[in-house]
Amino acid sequence: MDQIYSALLTMSLGVAGCILYFWGSNWLLGIIFPFRGQSHEQAARNLRIASSVRPWLFLGPALFFLFLYLVYPVIDSLRLSFMGRSGEEFVGISNYVWLFNDPEFQESLKNNVLWLLIVPAASTFFGLIIAALTDRVSWGNIAKSLIFMPMAISFIGASIIWKFIYDYRPTGSDQIGLLNAFVEYLGFEPQAWIAVPFWNNLFLMIILVWIQTGFAMVILSAALRGIPEETVEAAVLDGANGLQIFFKILVPQIWGTIAVVWTTITITVLKVFDIVLAMTNGQWNSQVLANMMFDWMFRGGGDFGRGAAIAVIIMVAVVPIMVWNIRNAQAQMEDR
Amino acid sequence: MSATQTQARSSTLVQRMKRISPLTIVVHLSVLLLVIMWTIPTFGLLVSSIRDKDQLAVSGWWTALSSSEQNLIARTNAPSTQVFENGVYILKGNIAPEGESVEVLAFGSSSQDPSAFEPGTTSTLRNGNTLNVETNGDYVFSSEKEFTGSRGKRIFYQAVEKPRWTLDNYREVLSSEGLGQSFINSLTVTIPATIIPILIAAFAAYALSWMQMPFRGLLLAVVIGLLVVPLQMSLIPLLRLYNEIAMYFGVGAKSYLGIWLAHTGFGLPLAIYLLRNYISNLPREIIESARVDGATDFDIFRRIVLPLSFPALASFAIFQFLWVWNDLLVATVFLGNGDEFLVLTGRLRELLGSRGGNWEILTASAFVTMIVPITVFFTLQRYLVRGLLAGSVK
Numbered sequence: 001m002d003q004i005y006s007a008l009l010t011m012s013l014g015v016a017g018c019i020l021y022f023w024g025s026n027w028l029l030g031i032i033f034p035f036r037g038q039s040h041e042q043a044a045r046n047l048r049i050a051s052s053v054r055p056w057l058f059l060g061p062a063l064f065f066l067f068l069y070l071v072y073p074v075i076d077s078l079r080l081s082f083m084g085r086s087g088e089e090f091v092g093i094s095n096y097v098w099l100f101n102d103p104e105f106q107e108s109l110k111n112n113v114l115w116l117l118i119v120p121a122a123s124t125f126f127g128l129i130i131a132a133l134t135d136r137v138s139w140g141n142i143a144k145s146l147i148f149m150p151m152a153i154s155f156i157g158a159s160i161i162w163k164f165i166y167d168y169r170p171t172g173s174d175q176i177g178l179l180n181a182f183v184e185y186l187g188f189e190p191q192a193w194i195a196v197p198f199w200n201n202l203f204l205m206i207i208l209v210w211i212q213t214g215f216a217m218v219i220l221s222a223a224l225r226g227i228p229e230e231t232v233e234a235a236v237l238d239g240a241n242g243l244q245i246f247f248k249i250l251v252p253q254i255w256g257t258i259a260v261v262w263t264t265i266t267i268t269v270l271k272v273f274d275i276v277l278a279m280t281n282g283q284w285n286s287q288v289l290a291n292m293m294f295d296w297m298f299r300g301g302g303d304f305g306r307g308a309a310i311a312v313i314i315m316v317a318v319v320p321i322m323v324w325n326i327r328n329a330q331a332q333m334e335d336r
Numbered sequence: 337m338s339a340t341q342t343q344a345r346s347s348t349l350v351q352r353m354k355r356i357s358p359l360t361i362v363v364h365l366s367v368l369l370l371v372i373m374w375t376i377p378t379f380g381l382l383v384s385s386i387r388d389k390d391q392l393a394v395s396g397w398w399t400a401l402s403s404s405e406q407n408l409i410a411r412t413n414a415p416s417t418q419v420f421e422n423g424v425y426i427l428k429g430n431i432a433p434e435g436e437s438v439e440v441l442a443f444g445s446s447s448q449d450p451s452a453f454e455p456g457t458t459s460t461l462r463n464g465n466t467l468n469v470e471t472n473g474d475y476v477f478s479s480e481k482e483f484t485g486s487r488g489k490r491i492f493y494q495a496v497e498k499p500r501w502t503l504d505n506y507r508e509v510l511s512s513e514g515l516g517q518s519f520i521n522s523l524t525v526t527i528p529a530t531i532i533p534i535l536i537a538a539f540a541a542y543a544l545s546w547m548q549m550p551f552r553g554l555l556l557a558v559v560i561g562l563l564v565v566p567l568q569m570s571l572i573p574l575l576r577l578y579n580e581i582a583m584y585f586g587v588g589a590k591s592y593l594g595i596w597l598a599h600t601g602f603g604l605p606l607a608i609y610l611l612r613n614y615i616s617n618l619p620r621e622i623i624e625s626a627r628v629d630g631a632t633d634f635d636i637f638r639r640i641v642l643p644l645s646f647p648a649l650a651s652f653a654i655f656q657f658l659w660v661w662n663d664l665l666v667a668t669v670f671l672g673n674g675d676e677f678l679v680l681t682g683r684l685r686e687l688l689g690s691r692g693g694n695w696e697i698l699t700a701s702a703f704v705t706m707i708v709p710i711t712v713f714f715t716l717q718r719y720l721v722r723g724l725l726a727g728s729v730k
Contacts, residue, residue, distance in 0.1 A: 003524050003676075007592065011528040014596070018535045026634045054633055055549035062540035062604055063555075065533075069570060069601020070562045076573035087576060126370075133367050136360075143367050145717060147374040152713035153706050154662030156681045160688065160702040161377045164384065164695060176396050176695070178380060210374065215724065222725050242359070271566050274664045274681075278688055293568050294665065297575075304572050311568040322564050329560045330553070 018061070025057045074315065080308035087304040095309040105310070108287045111201055112270070112317075115288060118202070120265040122209045124258060127216025131224055132246060134217075144221065148214035155211070155274035162207045163279060168192040197285040204286060207275050212268065216261045223257035224250060263321045270314055289314050378706075385703045388500035389696035403496045405441060407450045410491045412475065415483035427477040431469065431491055443469040443493035450492035469493060505700035513697060515704050517675065518683040522661060522708075524592060525671070525679055529599035529660045530653055536600065537607030538615075538649065542637050544608070545616035546623055556612070562605040571669050574598065578670065590677060595670045602666065603656045610655075610727050614648035615641055651723025654716050658709050680705040 033046035033053075084091045099105050130147055134140035150158060167177030168190060175181040180190035194200045227250060235249045251258075273290035280286045282295065293310040296303050384397045395404055410431035418425045432438040444452035445461050453459040458468040458476075465479040469491065477489060510516045544552060575589075582589035618641065626636050642649075664681040671677040678686070684705055691697045713720065 003520055007524040007528060010593070010596075011531060014528060014532050015535060018532070022539055023634065026632070051548065051633075055543040055547040058539040058543035058547065058633070058637075059555070061536045062608060065536065065597070065601040065604050066559070066562060069574065069598060070565055070605070071558075073570035073573040074565060076576075077569045080572055087572075130367075130370055133363055133370070136363050137367050140367070143371045145714070146371050148717070149378070149710065149713060150374065151720075152658055152662075152709040153378070154664065154681050154684075154709070156664050156684050156688075157662075157702045157706050160684065160698050161381045163688075164381060164699065165377055167695075174395050176393070178376070178396065178398070181396050181398075210377070213374070218721050218724055222721075267564050267566075271568065277664075278685060290566075290568060294668075297572060297669070304576070308572050311566070311572065314566045315569050318564050318566055322561050325564060326557045326560050330557065333553075333556070 021061065022058070025060075026054070029053060029057065077308045077311050077315070080304055081312045083305045083308075085303040085305050087308075091305065095305045098306065099309050099313070104282075104287055104292060107285055108282075108289045108292045111285075111287060112289050114201055115205060115208075115269050115272075116266060116317075119205050119208050119212065119269045120262045122205070123212040123216045123265050124220075124261050126209065126213040127218075127261065128220050128251070128258070130213065130217045131221035132250070135221065135224060144214075144217060148218060150211045151214045153211070155207075155272060156278050158207050158211055159275050159278035162203075162210075163194070166193040166203060194279050194286075195284045200280065200284050200286050204275055204279055207279075208269065208272060212265050216265065219257060219261050220254065223254040227253050263324065267318060267321060270317055381699050381702055384695060385505055385699035386501050386503065387696070388502050389505065389694075391497070391500060392696050392699075400499055403498050405494055406497045407492070407494055409447075410493065412477050412488035412491060414488050415485055418483045424478045424480055425482050427475075427483060427488070429475060430473045431475055431493065432473040438473040439496040440469055440471050440473055441494040441496060443467070443491060445490075445492065447492055451494050467491070505696040506704070509697055509701045509704060513683075513687065513691075513701065514675065514678070515680070515683060515701055518678050518680045519704065521677060522679045522681075522705075525595055525599075525667065526657060526660045528592075528596045529603070530656045532596060533600040533603040533607050533656060534649055534653060537604055537611050537652070538642065538645070539637065540604075540608050541611035541615050542633075542641055544612050545618075546636075546641075547633060559605050559608050559612075563609060565605075567602060567665060570602070571665075575669060590670065590672045590674065592671075592677075595666065598666055598670050599656075599660050599663075603652075603659070606655065606727060607652050610652050610723060611645065611648050613726050614645050618644055647719065647722060648726070650716070650719040651726065654712060654720045655723050655727070657712060658720075661709050 029050050033050040035043040035047045035050070038046060080087050081095055082090060082092060083095075130144070134143045134147075137143065153161070164176075165178045166180075167175075168180055169175050169177070171184075171190060175184055175190055179193060184190055193203050231249055231253065232245060235245050240249070271290055273288065273294050276282060276286060276288050276291040277294065282288075282291055289310055293307055293314065296307040296310060380397045383400055384392055387397065387400055391400075391404075410433075412427045412431075413429045415427070417429075418427050420426075431440070440455045442451035442454060444450045445467060446452075453467075453469075455469055455471045458466050460466050465477065467475065467477050469475045473495075475491060477491075483489070510519075543549065544556060578589045578594055582591075622640060622644075623636055626640055631639070662681060664685060667679045667682055668685075671679065671682075673682060673686070684701055687697060687701055
């Protein structure tokens with residue numbers, strides 16, 4: 001409990017500090033560049049200076065944090081990826097040479113490509129279907145809320161939920177995992193699903209699809225509702241059936257949103273490591289880049305050079321999406 | 337109710353029935369199926385976490401409500417309690433454990449064949465003794481010779497075991513598995529890490545929306561770019577930086593302050609982006625007229641912008657709260673695994689390693705970690721959805 005109090009105290013101090021900064025710097029600005037009781041020109045000049053400085057005071061803390069926690073580390077990671085394990089000596093591109101010859105990395109890369117192909121596609125697909133279906137039933141909001149719920153669960157919690165489903169008991173004893181019980185009910189042999197190379201990747205991906213579908217559903221459902229009614233009515237009058245309306249009228253109008261959902265999930269996929277860490281920790285050929293990076297950060301005391309090199313590979317995969325996002329946002333701002 | 341009203345109502349019902357086409361039924365059923373598919377994993381976890389741990393280990397949670405057959409062993413009362421009646425020595429009693437009741441399906445006298453006899457039949461055993469066990473567990477064991485020894489004779493039987501529900505699993509994980517401590521650690525990390533970035537981001541968002549300044553477009557582009565920077569890029573440089581700073585001051589590199597600031601930094605791009613989208617869409621007239629009245633930017637921000645942006649602030653707060661609470665990576669790197677620092681996700685990961693087969697521990701622990709975010713989710717879902725819609729770069 002003491003800990004909570006001290007956290008609350010630190011927090012109040014922090015918040016008070018923030019307020020003091022914003023208020024104090026503003027006040028200081030008024031002292032240094034006063035505009036009352038000055039000659040006309042002087043007041044006008046001071047006012048101009050103060051109003052050109054003030055935005056930077058407002059932005060200051062944010063810029064500081066963004067720089068220290070995001071901009072500088074990106075640059076430093078790039079630098080470190082050319083350094084040795086302690087990050088002190090320059091080793092050229094040998095980290096990258098090692099990386100591309102490392103079987104574990106090749107396997108991670110292959111698995112990551114699979115993840116990137118399957119998870120965004122499956123989540124978006126299910127999200128779209130569920131969004132379209134739930135809009136048609138009276139209890140759709142409850143249904144949506146329940147399907148959306150996994151979003152609130154941590155990756156590691158979700159991993160436990162699914163590990164329990166995949167649980168394996170040898171033939172003959174009662175299965176306590178839902179999947180194996182079902183498989184046995186159908187008359188097949190139970191399997192230790194997460195230890196079957198290649199296919200175990202799919203079982204891990206299901207967890208992320210389970211979590212991300214709710215996100216896709218919420219965004220796509222809003223997009224579907226934003227479609228002008230007239231287009232659907234016109235199609236109905238022309239005699240289109242439900243499926244035709246969905247695929248030929250509705251989906252083409254929300255391509256933009258589908259792309260947004262797809263890319264957002266793609267980025268999540270690149271960063272996810274908790275699921276692999278909890279389920280297999282990369283055993284049975286299920287390694288992915290993010291978990292491999294985490295592993296090298298601490299393996300044998302930590303190899304900063306190699307860890308940074310893997311981080312850079314992940315970053316390189318993100319850059320196209322980043323550029324696309326910025327261009328989209330800029331185009332949108334110009335529209336306004 | 338008058339007859340015409342009844343008639344009117346039934347006719348609308350008929351009309352409604354007619355309108356329910358097969359397609360509508362299919363839609364309803366598919367939605368139902370999808371909802372079941374999505375909720376059953378969590379539901380199974382919840383049910384399992386309140387089952388008795390012995391039952392949990394041997395049967396699926398979906399059988400939790402039905403009774404199961406089990407082979408059990410009981411002992412008769414000690415020979416010292418025997419009575420001598422009609423020329424035979426008799427031991428009497430009930431095989432049910434203290435304070436419980438049983439439903440015997442069959443019994444026997446050897447472990448090889450616990451279901452040799454029907455309950456209620458007096459059976460002669462190989463050595464000439466007779467044994468009868470009633471369905472309710474009452475037994476009569478009789479022998480022509482006196483019972484000897486200090487312990488009772490063994491009775492093997494098959495009984496129906498009723499489902500047992502318990503909160504023991506929760507009691508155990510909260511105390512002896514250290515989840516209680518981790519719960520407090522998680523709160524310690526999450527609350528400041530949610531509130532600090534909001535304040536910083538709100539000022540920045542206001543500046544980027546309503547103040548005249550150069551490079552505004554460029555700064556916005558940078559913020560949007562930083563939205564997608566993978567956390568992995570930040571970890572190693574920051575870990576090194578933290579170590580150096582800690583060494584300089586001669587303190588440990590793992591601290592709550594360190595993780596609050598880290599989460600502040602990582603949460604800022606989304607916070608600024610969300611809040612700027614909202615704040616820049618506030619009606620221009622309000623802000624202009626306040627300016628004309630001589631209000632400073634600071635006053636406008638405090639008196640007008642901050643109260644009006646409550647929905648956006650709430651959206652981001654929920655996002656950040658869920659993200660920080662559920663985070664494992666940042667916590668592992670910047671807080672480590674010390675007992676006073678281990679957050680719920682970290683504890684869960686540790687239990688997964690050390691208690692991997694103890695599902696009663698894992699299910700209860702997982703549910704403890706989920707309870708707060710799920711409550712937040714269901715009570716404040718509206719703001720979460722709004723934040724999602726505003727936050728995805730369109």
